[in-house]
Amino acid sequence: MPSSLKINPPVFFGSILIVVLFSSIGVLFPDRAGEIFGQIQSSILKSFGWLYLLAVGIFLAAAIIFSMGRFGRLKLGPDDSVPDFRFSSWVAMLFAAGMGIGIMFYAVSEPITHFMAPPTAEPRSVAAVREAMAVTFFHWGIHAWAIYAVVGLSLAYFGYRYNLPLTIRSGLYPLLKDRIHGPIGHAVDIFAVVSTIFGLATSMGLGVLQINAGLNYLLGVPATPLVQLALMAFVTFCATASALSGVEKGVRLLSETNMVVAIALMLFVIVVGPSSMIFRDFVQNIGLYLDTMVLRTFNIFAYGPPKPWIEDWTLFYWAWWIAWAPFVGMFIARISRGRTVQEFVVAVLFVPAGFTFFWMTVFGNTAIFIDTTVANGALSAAVAKDMSMGLYHFLEYLPFTPITCAVAIFLVAISFISSADSGALVVDAIASGGDTDTPALQRLFWCLLIAVVATVLLLAGGLDALQSATITSALPFTLVTLALVWALFVGMKADLAQREAQSAQPVVPPAQPASGLTWQRRLALILHAPSQKEVEAFILREVRPALEQVAGELTRRGRPAEVREENGAVALHAPAEGMRDFTYGVTLTAHRLPAFSAHEAAKPENRYEARTHFSNGARDYDVMAMTRDQIIADVLAQFECYLLLVQSPQTQLVAGAPEHVLAV
Incomplete structure (x- = not known):
């Protein structure tokens, strides 16, 4: 074959x-x-x-x-x-x-x-x-x-x-x-x-x-x-x-x-x-x-x-x-x-x-x-x-x-x-x-x-x-x-049920940038669209180590977790008995850039991003401007939201709901 x-x-x-x-x-x-x-x-x-x-x-x-x-x-x-x-x-x-x-x-x-x-x-x-x-x-x-x-x-x-x-x-x-x-x-x-x-x-x-x-x-x-x-x-x-x-x-x-x-x-x-x-x-x-x-x-x-x-x-x-x-x-x-x-x-x-x-x-x-x-x-x-x-x-x-x-x-x-x-x-x-x-x-x-x-x-x-x-x-x-x-x-x-639980619980806001240089990095990203190789390198250099650190700490504290990688995507996966699994993923995505001339339209270019991926359908966002520490903070913020949701009465009513897994 x-x-x-x-x-x-x-x-x-x-x-x-x-x-x-x-x-x-x-x-x-x-x-x-x-x-x-x-x-x-x-x-x-x-x-x-x-x-x-x-x-x-x-x-x-x-x-x-x-x-x-x-x-x-x-x-x-x-x-x-x-x-x-x-x-x-x-x-x-x-x-x-x-x-x-x-x-x-x-x-x-x-x-x-x-x-x-x-x-x-x-x-x-x-x-x-x-x-x-x-x-x-x-x-x-x-x-x-x-x-x-x-x-x-x-x-x-x-x-x-x-x-x-x-x-x-x-x-x-x-x-x-x-x-x-x-x-x-x-x-x-x-x-x-x-x-x-x-x-x-x-x-x-x-x-x-x-x-x-x-x-x-x-x-x-x-x-x-x-x-x-x-x-x-x-x-x-x-x-x-x-x-x-x-x-x-x-x-x-x-x-x-x-x-x-x-x-x-x-x-x-x-x-x-x-x-x-x-x-x-x-x-x-x-x-x-x-x-x-x-x-x-x-x-x-x-x-x-x-x-x-x-x-x-x-x-x-x-x-x-x-x-x-x-x-x-x-x-x-x-x-x-x-x-x-x-x-x-x-x-x-x-x-x-x-x-x-x-x-x-x-x-x-x-x-x-x-x-x-x-x-x-x-x-x-x-x-x-x-x-x-x-x-x-x-x-x-x-x-x-x-x-x-x-x-x-x-x-x-x-x-x-x-x-x-x-x-x-x-x-x-x-x-x-x-x-x-x-x-x-x-x-x-x-x-x-x-x-x-x-x-x-x-x-x-x-x-x-x-x-x-x-x-x-x-x-x-x-x-x-x-x-x-x-x-x-x-x-x-x-x-x-998860939506109802989320609306009934105070939601933890996403992690805020921890570095005063973040706005400069964001400006650089606006002026320079990252290439596919740059995004892949960022996921390998910053995202994966950040997720591995969180997975290791979760496992050490009695909450087994693992990091999975496939086709340019990486995700932290923490199984849970009787409730939804926690998944925080980052995926390489491509968006077509706007064209301002016939020449550009004939040869369209893509903007590549490192976007979060959640298996419950939540909104995703680009993390290219984050440092490793900020990614860890963002994962913890999402994990705190997850714990509030799965422990709410509405979510417990559907404890047999399907576990979420990573698939790219």
Whole structure:
């Protein structure tokens, strides 16, 4: 294994082993793969379908609760942190990475299918139209995004506020504590990686089918396994190139492009379609969705004969969204540092879902209108024959068909690439133990593995095999996600208790400069921005010895303490039984300096600082102007505040709160 690779071996190799074992069914038993996958899917849904339904209801309730009151005011990061991306870019990235391929594949096909075969209404009736749109909204609404929200919120909260590694296991720290670094933590991350790979493989399989169908419709390219293999290879190459460019460049550019093209296509359908009817139906659809949401959340058709519909649609969707949750949750966590919990939950729940609702109305209601008028049933017949062709047959009945079909193919491809490159970045982060600065070779490997899995399943059993893999991999991660919700509640409650204790106790002010020369040192720092090497030398020369002195004295007085160092950060860590640990850390941070000319803007410079880091989310500050003695005084002041807080009645109520650890 090359020394340059950054992996967590148990997670890396354990995930690959499980993926290979499951995928080998399609390789070893190509003739029976479809039957085997179907039996696996049927067995899981019959035994655990109720669990998927109940869990998603819990996720939605938890997300709403976390966004309210004092919970909602907590930040995903230190109290003074600011968002990394502007709001429009943030929304575009979380939307495009979440459901780009799906809404293209199902925008026409799902409403038409439910219109022809609704779960309870008379087929092709007015009641069927209502039910078709209400069910479509239900499957693509806030329930799906609630799953992503609780996973992403857990990761962002513990990753940026508690300074734990950005992996799924970190979200379980309040429950597992140090055991997250052992076999249980490895198993949790393995479940996350496997679930993500199969969830992405399903989406990539749908994307290949729809691109192939579009090329067949537009150019006569045959819909064959060989063509699908070539398409998978081409799009994977594009996804790899995007993933290697990093999230700030490739993923953001593709996400914004995807959003712009999608909106353009939607506006075209509104302009040339039944515009007034679309807006009228949208209002009605919102009402139908809200009116039936609670019943549908818990309706598994328990009374009466079994309904295959619930397994084929709702339960598959819930399993698909849960399988995607590590991917989308990790991705939106990475781009959401600095947001408040309320801002995060409200945006993740309602912004993408609101756009998706309108999208489904524009394409779904227009498709039903066309099918019941000019198409005279031909559109629904085409969808029944091949769902991947639904969008292209729909565009047949609108002007400029060749152009709009080409745009649709391009949009599917962009969505495909956006999901694949985002997924590779996320899987790589989980398998490397939370490290986001990994070699390009690792991201290339995950891109290729996801594509190979999608190809094997697609060729072995088609859409059924992809669905079976998704449902199977989602089952263990459902239990993990339920645990994440509880751990998040425990962690947030502990932080709020600490805030209450801090407001109720007299706070010791930070240590004041002890030297009359400090103002001169501060002036020197203002006029001369320290370089990275100067800050690293300061941490090594002044900060570490200061922390070691305090740790030694604490240990001598019966309070064991140690100094930990990693990646340019150093921290004093004093464990405490039955209460939060004390941590005082100093980290090398970079801030971009202002530019006052075009030349400076073209070559931006950074200002480097040695900033404190507290794992309870307290405000940090630069200590570059402090001497060693002043750093010691500052540590003692923070330790005195800590003792006042942990001994207060409010904090003692949450004595089982998660211990704070250093993670850089």
